[in-house]
Amino acid sequence: MKEDLQLSQATMSVKNAFLPGEEQLDIQSLFSSTPDATPVVEGIYAHVPFCAHRCHYCDFFTVAGREDEHQAFVKRILEEMGSFPKEAVGSSIDAIFVGGGTPTILSSELLARFLGGLQAHFLGVDTEFTVEANPETISPEIAGTLAMNGVNRVSLGAQSFQPVLLERLQRKHDPDNVARSLEHLREAGVERISLDLIFGIPGQQLAQWQADLEMAISLNPGHLSCYGLIYEPGTPLRGRLDRGEILAVPEEDEVSMYQWTISRLAEAGYEQYEISNWAKPGEICRHNLLYWHNRNWWAFGPSASGHVDGLRWRNLPRLGRYLAGQGLSTVFDMERLEEDGRIGERFMMGLRCISGLAREEVDGMLSGEGGGRRRPIMERHLADGLLHWSKEDRLCLSQRGLLLANLVVADLLAPGPEHGTDS
Numbered sequence: 001m002k003e004d005l006q007l008s009q010a011t012m013s014v015k016n017a018f019l020p021g022e023e024q025l026d027i028q029s030l031f032s033s034t035p036d037a038t039p040v041v042e043g044i045y046a047h048v049p050f051c052a053h054r055c056h057y058c059d060f061f062t063v064a065g066r067e068d069e070h071q072a073f074v075k076r077i078l079e080e081m082g083s084f085p086k087e088a089v090g091s092s093i094d095a096i097f098v099g100g101g102t103p104t105i106l107s108s109e110l111l112a113r114f115l116g117g118l119q120a121h122f123l124g125v126d127t128e129f130t131v132e133a134n135p136e137t138i139s140p141e142i143a144g145t146l147a148m149n150g151v152n153r154v155s156l157g158a159q160s161f162q163p164v165l166l167e168r169l170q171r172k173h174d175p176d177n178v179a180r181s182l183e184h185l186r187e188a189g190v191e192r193i194s195l196d197l198i199f200g201i202p203g204q205q206l207a208q209w210q211a212d213l214e215m216a217i218s219l220n221p222g223h224l225s226c227y228g229l230i231y232e233p234g235t236p237l238r239g240r241l242d243r244g245e246i247l248a249v250p251e252e253d254e255v256s257m258y259q260w261t262i263s264r265l266a267e268a269g270y271e272q273y274e275i276s277n278w279a280k281p282g283e284i285c286r287h288n289l290l291y292w293h294n295r296n297w298w299a300f301g302p303s304a305s306g307h308v309d310g311l312r313w314r315n316l317p318r319l320g321r322y323l324a325g326q327g328l329s330t331v332f333d334m335e336r337l338e339e340d341g342r343i344g345e346r347f348m349m350g351l352r353c354i355s356g357l358a359r360e361e362v363d364g365m366l367s368g369e370g371g372g373r374r375r376p377i378m379e380r381h382l383a384d385g386l387l388h389w390s391k392e393d394r395l396c397l398s399q400r401g402l403l404l405a406n407l408v409v410a411d412l413l414a415p416g417p418e419h420g421t422d423s
């Protein structure tokens with residue numbers, strides 16, 4: 001279960017050196033490579049890599065401090081946006097997501113310039129415009145800056161409402177600031193709020209998780225993301241675990257927390273639409289759906305990941321190199337998935353979503369290259385009850401399958417023998 005509940009956009013903090021596989025994305029050839037039509041970008045992800053402090057569980061690409069670089073960063077990312085060809089955007093952008101890091105650590109003036117750039121280049125009348133925020137950073141002024149620059153959704157990292165658990169994560173915020181932030185945001189006119197929570201924190205009891213979830217529900221956000229804690233390699237928290245200084249919550253306790261989350265949030269009127277995400281009616285995160293439906297989105301800023309028509313990449317995670325560069329980011333980790341990989345990914349993304357995959361799509365995938373060998377895997381998991389066909393005739397994870405999603409997805413994702421290594 002753990003890997004399935006992990007945070008997305010995981011990146012590594014690395015030193016400022018050249019990496020093998022760096023390249024410049026040839027955007028013109030990318031957009032002329034499709035014979036019938038220019039691939040249309042429907043989403044934008046922009047990464048702001050600054051945080052006040054590095055939380056011990058975090059493996060995102062962030063740098064603590066470096067306030068002296070904020071201005072240069074905003075100038076550079078605005079220039080990067082200006083280098084993006086407007087013809088690559090369709091009739092409108094469905095979702096803009098500003099993640100980090102802590103985007104709201106920027107001063108109100110810099111934040112306004114940065115968001116104003118995104119607004120001018122990409123915001124349409126119906127675009128979902130989300131900014132991630134840390135509760136410590138939402139003052140009335142910052143809330144006003146977000147609202148005035150078109151932001152209509154804020155994703156707030158609450159994680160827990162209990163100081164002792166936040167301390168265990170080395171997460172530096174006062175839990176009372178979550179409610180205060182929501183007040184400021186709502187007063188400024190930002191109505192759509194998502195809260196992020198983490199369960200399975202070392203030493204956490206089921207009752208503590210229940211209290212956290214009750215507190216979150218009482219704040220009435222439209223959207224909740226509840227992730228099981230992941231001990232990512234290279235993080236200080238993983239180091240403490242490996243040295244035996246902390247103990248992971250027993251798997252059965254984490255399962256109880258997850259099961260309780262599912263039933264309590266359903267009772268509170270939240271629909272689970274993905275393994276770790278719940279929304280009230282009309283509040284599903286469109287940015288999330290872009291990822292899971294494998295649509296096209298562009299990435300700005302160091303370490304941001306993009307995808308256009310099967311080509312995926314990640315921008316170079318080097319702040320110094322980014323600031324010294326020009327035009328679009330240098331990229332690395334670029335890959336174009338072949339048919340087999342695309343099918344595996346589609347199973348993974350589709351099954352993460354509670355609505356699953358339509359039978360016609362499943363049949364289409366299973367009849368293509370790399371599909372046939374997956375049929376017995378699917379049949380086995382249908383027989384063992386981890387998968388089922390819903391009454392809408394869609395292939396879905398069962399309630400038990402949700403707990404073992406990692407196992408099911410790994411089976412379906414594994415490349416065929418022709419793609420394996422010859423060890």
Ligand code: SF4
Pocket residue numbers: 050051053054055058059060062100101102134157
């Ligand atoms: S505030 Fe968020 S991005 Fe920054 S270090 Fe903590 S978890 Fe990572």
